[in-house]
Amino acid sequence: MRKSYRVKKEQDFQTVFDASQSVANRNFxxxxxxxxxxxxxxxGLSVGKKVGNAVMRNQVKRYIRQSITELKPDLLQPVDFLVIARRGANQLTMAETKQNLIHVFKLAKLLKEEADSASE
Incomplete structure (x- = not known):
């Protein structure tokens, strides 16, 4: 994923945190x-130390990035969003990570309408 698709600055993270609502499932x-x-x-991705050691955290971030890359055509465009991994996220496989992200993206209404009906 290109750098232009990432929320990098702390001020941008804070803006999204302060001005938005959160949705969650068990892992994200x-x-x-x-x-x-x-x-x-x-x-923006955030994977805290409670998720595991550096190797596990980096693996979770790679899985999230790959899932988002695969879902890119179905995601709404003019949006900033943050994905925060919870403690159980390090136990997920790539496929499970993608399914969990699809679920939480549906809750957050980040997927386009036709993508919602096509995946059900």
């Missing part, structure tokens, strides 16, 4: 903030 929390003037979505 997602914060969403609409950005009408933006060309595409941006995503």
């Amino acid at each position: 929390v997602v914060y969403r903030l609409d950005k009408p003037g933006q060309k595409h979505f941006r995503v």
Whole structure:
């Protein structure tokens, strides 16, 4: 995923945290903030030390990034969102990570409408 698709600055993270609502499932929390003037979505990842050691945290981040890359055509575009991994996320396989993210993205209304009906 290109750098232009990432929320990198702490101020941007805080803006999304402060101005948005969160939705969650057992393994992930997602914060969403609409950005009408933006060309595409941006995503920020946060995987804390409670998830595991550095190897596990990096693996979780790789799984999340790959899942988002695969879901890219179905995601709403002018949005900033943050994905925060919870403690159980390090036990998931790649396929389970993707399914969990699809579930939480549906709750956050981040997927396009036709993608919602096609995957059910």
